Amino acid sequence: xxxxxxxxxxxxxxxxxxCTESGTEAPNELGGDPNIPxxxxxxxxxxxxxxxxxxxxxxxxxxxxxxxxxxxxYKVWADLSNYPALKAILPxxxxxxxxxxxxxxxxxxTSEGIQDFRLADSxxxxxxxxxxxxxxxxxxxxFTPSGGETVTRTITQKSTTDDFYYGFFLIKTNxxxxxxxxxxxxxxxxxxxxxxxxxxxxxxxVLADNTELxxxxx
Numbered sequence: 001x002x003x004x005x006x007x008x009x010x011x012x013x014x015x016x017x018x019c020t021e022s023g024t025e026a027p028n029e030l031g032g033d034p035n036i037p038x039x040x041x042x043x044x045x046x047x048x049x050x051x052x053x054x055x056x057x058x059x060x061x062x063x064x065x066x067x068x069x070x071x072x073x074y075k076v077w078a079d080l081s082n083y084p085a086l087k088a089i090l091p092x093x094x095x096x097x098x099x100x101x102x103x104x105x106x107x108x109x110t111s112e113g114i115q116d117f118r119l120a121d122s123x124x125x126x127x128x129x130x131x132x133x134x135x136x137x138x139x140x141x142x143f144t145p146s147g148g149e150t151v152t153r154t155i156t157q158k159s160t161t162d163d164f165y166y167g168f169f170l171i172k173t174n175x176x177x178x179x180x181x182x183x184x185x186x187x188x189x190x191x192x193x194x195x196x197x198x199x200x201x202x203x204x205x206v207l208a209d210n211t212e213l214x215x216x217x218x
Contacts, residue, residue, distance in 0.1 A: 027141040032112025034070025048216040070110045133196040
């Protein structure tokens with residue numbers, strides 16, 4: 001359980017060239033309108049973390065503190081008092097004086113899609129696309145970390161009807177699968193479930209034993 005919760009919190013804390021292009025842009029270029037409702041400063045997000053349907057409670061908070069032309073900064077806090085072993089695993093810079101998760105994450109979010117900077121150590125000049133909403137199944141985006149192996153994200157699903165349960169209603173989604181996963185030992189694949197209105201709706205972490213950890217953002 002310790003390793004599972006660790007993976008969830010690492011994703012939560014560090015939650016971001018292809019053979020297929022979208023329009024005239026390169027795969028890791030992203031246009032669109034940055035001033036969309038989901039990017040409003042002060043917006044709060046709740047998370048639901050489950051392992052095989054069992055809820056993991058970390059008493060988290062997440063809200064937007066900045067939107068600089070679509071480069072969005074999220075403040076993230078989580079109570080780690082029930083997981084003392086995590087304090088020795090997470091980087092000290094991500095923890096506060098009480099040993100709780102207390103950090104910022106960065107995404108670029110526009111009306112066109114979503115990018116992250118996880119594999120670039122939060123360097124905003126090196127985006128890695130998660131999704132472009134006008135994608136089609138088979139589109140892919142690639143990124144090569146400094147001194148590392150190229151990582152590929154591929155669109156594997158695109159809804160044509162409202163078929164994904166999101167709270168109390170159904171929405172259309174895209175699924176982006178990332179592999180190999182270079183920075184999270186024990187994880188063999190990450191799935192990003194996205195929606196053009198709600199942005200990043202869910203992250204599915206596939207562990208080495210095929211167990212699926214789901215992190216839903218509301």
